[in-house]
Amino acid sequence: MLQPRSLLDAQTIAARVRELGQQIERDYAGKDLVIVVVLCGSFVFAADLVRAIALPLSIDFFGLRSYGDATQSSGVVRITHDLARSVEGKDVLLVEDIVDTGLTVQFLIDTLKTRAPRSLKLAALLHKPARSRVQVPIDYLGFTIDDVFVVGYGLDCAQRYRNLPYLGVVDEGG
Numbered sequence: 001m002l003q004p005r006s007l008l009d010a011q012t013i014a015a016r017v018r019e020l021g022q023q024i025e026r027d028y029a030g031k032d033l034v035i036v037v038v039l040c041g042s043f044v045f046a047a048d049l050v051r052a053i054a055l056p057l058s059i060d061f062f063g064l065r066s067y068g069d070a071t072q073s074s075g076v077v078r079i080t081h082d083l084a085r086s087v088e089g090k091d092v093l094l095v096e097d098i099v100d101t102g103l104t105v106q107f108l109i110d111t112l113k114t115r116a117p118r119s120l121k122l123a124a125l126l127h128k129p130a131r132s133r134v135q136v137p138i139d140y141l142g143f144t145i146d147d148v149f150v151v152g153y154g155l156d157c158a159q160r161y162r163n164l165p166y167l168g169v170v171d172e173g174g
């Protein structure tokens with residue numbers, strides 16, 4: 001298995017995640033913050049992000065599985081794990097790994113809105129604007145990237161590479 005070529009190294013990611021954490025900390029001071037982590041790809045980003053937010057907060061998880069093939073989002077997703085607690089009246093921050101077409105995040109926002117949170121915002125590590133099919137405002141964005149398939153830092157290709165400490169690109173044949 002080829003080592004993916006580096007797109008964003010671990011130090012660059014760590015510095016940006018710390019900045020996002022500080023921004024979130026300022027914006028959510030005094031609020032009832034619930035971090036909703038979208039499984040599985042966001043688990044590494046979320047683990048670093050929450051440790052950069054020095055506020056009382058709680059964490060819950062949303063598990064999703066897309067229908068269709070692995071690299072093309074159909075936007076048709078199945079909930080494989082629902083939130084353990086109600087978010088009614090809470091200040092919810094949704095934490096996503098990557099907004100590609102935007103269809104998955106649109107589904108998540110529509111679903112969470114029906115749960116009557118007091119506020120709902122989105123943090124995403126990555127955005128690929130070239131592939132957007134729906135416009136979803138990203139309140140806290142790590143990096144904008146080109147239209148490449150990235151792995152590492154929680155993101156997989158056929159379940160591999162999630163443990164890679166950086167974000168990389170698997171070249172053809174890799």
Ligand code: 5GP
Nearest residue numbers: 073099100101102103104148149150155156
């Ligand atoms: P969307 O519905 O926005 O097209 O797709 C979102 C989901 O597709 C992400 O949460 C992620 O799981 C997956 N995805 C999109 N682009 C990539 C990518 O470049 N690499 C990996 N590993 N997953 C991706």
